[in-house]
Amino acid sequence: MSDNNGSKPDVQALRAEIKQTRAELGETVQALAAKADVKARAKDQVEQTRQRVLAQAAEATGKVREAAQAAGDRVRLAASQAGASARDGATGAQEKAYEATGRVRRDPMSFAAVFAGVVVVVGVILIVRGRRR
Numbered sequence: 482m483s484d485n486n487g488s489k490p491d492v493q494a495l496r497a498e499i500k501q502t503r504a505e506l507g508e509t510v511q512a513l514a515a516k517a518d519v520k521a522r523a524k525d526q527v528e529q530t531r532q533r534v535l536a537q538a539a540e541a542t543g544k545v546r547e548a549a550q551a552a553g554d555r556v557r558l559a560a561s562q563a564g565a566s567a568r569d570g571a572t573g574a575q576e577k578a579y580e581a582t583g584r585v586r587r588d589p590m591s592f593a594a595v596f597a598g599v600v601v602v603v604g605v606i607l608i609v610r611g612r613r614r
Contacts, residue, residue, distance in 0.1 A: 515521070584591075
C-alpha cells in the first residue's frame, strides 16, 4: 500500500487493492446468496437423491437379473435331471411289463385265474348296487 520511501501510497496501487477487494466481496456475496437460496439448494438435494436412487435401482435390477438367470439355470438343470429320471423309470416299467407278459405266456392259467377273480368282484359290486336302488 505504501512505497518503500515512506511517501503516500500511489493511486494505482490503491485502485488495484480496491478492485481486488471488490472481487473478493463479490465472491463472498455470491456464496452467501447461494446459501440463502433455499429453493435452489432443495432442487440440488432432490437431484442428488434422484441420481443416487437411479443408481441403486440399476444396481438392484442387475442383481435381480443375475439371480433370475441363476434360478433359470437351476430349473433347467433340475428339469433335465427329472427328464432323465423319468426316462429311466419308463424304461424300468417297460421292462417289468415285458416280464409280466412273458410270465403270462409261460403260465396262462394264472392269468385266467386273476381275470376270473376280477370278473367275480365286478359282478358282486354290480349286484350290490342293484339291490340298493
